[in-house]
Amino acid sequence: MLVMRREGTSTSHATWSTKPGEHEPKQVDFGEPRQKRKQVTIHQSGRVNYHENGNSIFIEPLTRTSRTTCVYAYRVPALEKLDLHPDELGDNDAVFDLSDLGDGPVSFSVFIGPSSLVPPGKAVKLAYDEEGYSLTIAVDAVPVPVPPGYENHFTTLTPERGIFVEQQMAEDQAMISYHQVLTRSDGLVLYHPNGEGAIRMIFSVPKRIAPKFKIEFVDPALHVTEQDVQRDARSEKVMLKFKIRNRQTGQIIRNEVAIKSIELDAEL
Helix, strand or coil: CEEECCCCEEEEEEECCCCCCCCCCEEEEEEEEEECCEEEEECCCCEEEECCCCCEEECCCHHHCCCCEEEEEEEECCHHHCCCCCCCCCCCCCCCCCCCCCCCCEEEEEEEEECCCCCCCCEEEEEECCCCEEEEEEECCCCCCCCCCCCCCCEEECCCCCCECCCCCCHHHHHHHHHHHHHCCCCCEECCCCCCCEEEEECCCCCCCCCEEEEEECCCCEECCHHHEECCCCCCCCEEEEEEEECCCCCEECCCCCEEEEEEECCC
């Protein structure tokens, strides 16, 4: 999720478009104050959701990114009008040095592109090398223009459409593809137990419904029952998350053990 953080609330905003006949700004009053913070969700499937207006665009699935696409832009009337960041910087935080830009407006564009993308000018790039894509925030060489009278407003710009007119990969398949790329596998993915003993099994293909399962271990004293499965309606057709338990003691096994067989049944 991409979040543009600002303090406070707004009671209205103005909207306009590059479409013919929609160039003039229209004032929209909110029923109740809204947070100034803006959110954009970028899904592995290539679906980009804009929370502020409810619109969506479609780009390439992230693990198959081959081209660079601008998904968002943000214009500030002056750097001094930005809120100060009250928290200490973390080890992974990046900082723009914009001290040479002066007092005028500045706009930033957000790009999704290949992990090998070399951004021009002032930019911060977050590369996901294993997955093959990157997210870049770049300072625009020329601030985005706005209609007269809105020079002192903070402005967000969202594309009307993306590369495609419809989603190119289902959410279920996108999740599987992500884990397969991450682990360099083309089949079922089985992760090691985490600190609580939970194991994630990513299916090789999406199932019609959450599948029944039968897991046998080399050690017959171990088993998995329905009580040790963590269900999530958003992922149960592509993932099984479970814990292994000792039949006699009931103890959760937190270390890796030898699995004899895994059987899934989703019934066509």
